[in-house]
Amino acid sequence: MSNNSGIFNRFSGKGVYPHQLAWILLLPFRNFYLSPRKLIKRMNLRQDCVVLELGCGPGYFSPFVAQAIPDGKLFLTDIQPEMLAKAEMRLKKKNISNVELIFCDGQSLPFEDNFFNCIYLVTVLGEIVEKETYTKEMYRILKPGGVLSISEQGGDPDSLQLDVVKDIFLPAGFVFDRVFGKSKTFTANFIRP
Numbered sequence: 001m002s003n004n005s006g007i008f009n010r011f012s013g014k015g016v017y018p019h020q021l022a023w024i025l026l027l028p029f030r031n032f033y034l035s036p037r038k039l040i041k042r043m044n045l046r047q048d049c050v051v052l053e054l055g056c057g058p059g060y061f062s063p064f065v066a067q068a069i070p071d072g073k074l075f076l077t078d079i080q081p082e083m084l085a086k087a088e089m090r091l092k093k094k095n096i097s098n099v100e101l102i103f104c105d106g107q108s109l110p111f112e113d114n115f116f117n118c119i120y121l122v123t124v125l126g127e128i129v130e131k132e133t134y135t136k137e138m139y140r141i142l143k144p145g146g147v148l149s150i151s152e153q154g155g156d157p158d159s160l161q162l163d164v165v166k167d168i169f170l171p172a173g174f175v176f177d178r179v180f181g182k183s184k185t186f187t188a189n190f191i192r193p
């Protein structure tokens with residue numbers, strides 16, 4: 001199998017999205033499913049929120065979220081340093097500075113307890129191998145009353161149905177708040193009590 005077909009297989013199958021195809025994640029057709037503006041509205045962010053984007057990829061949503069919290073800060077994490085480098089370049093081009101990028105190892109999240117007002121993941125949850133460990137970590141680093149926002153896109157080979165997403169977070173102590181969107185393409189918000 002050539003390297004290129006290996007990358008394509010990772011793109012069209014389950015598993016971690018290949019950074020070589022990050023450009024596809026930056027195509028504006030994505031707005032048809034979920035635009036940055038719509039995502040920001042769904043997360044109901046205040047201007048001074050401290051926010052974590054887990055699995056930021058090349059940062060399609062990141063600059064817009066950072067601009068929505070001018071008195072706060074956005075942290076970006078990913079397990080692929082190549083993705084973080086692409087996101088960083090995109091933010092630099094737009095002169096956005098209230099952002100910090102942090103490589104994560106897929107096991108733990110290197111932040112203090114009760115640190116974030118909001119954590120969001122867009123088409124990431126299905127790729128996470130250590131879901132139970134990560135779920136506990138997300139609970140630990142969210143402030144009480146903080147929002148965990150999960151967006152899934154139908155057609156993504158790793159996408160999860162709402163019931164499965166609930167089965168991941170409710171046993172960890174999160175409370176389901178509300179869902180936006182349609183059956184396979186949705187944003188589900190949970191609250192950390």
Ligand SMILES: C[S@@+](CC[C@H](N)C(=O)[O-])C[C@H]1O[C@@H](n2cnc3c(N)ncnc32)[C@H](O)[C@@H]1O
Nearest residue numbers: 017025055056057060078079080106122124127
């Ligand atoms: C399909 S891409 C989506 C990227 C971005 N959220 C977006 O919507 O454009 C999934 C991203 O999640 C990252 N990822 C997968 N497993 C992860 C983990 N355990 N921790 C952090 N990031 C992870 C991948 O490296 C990839 O960049």
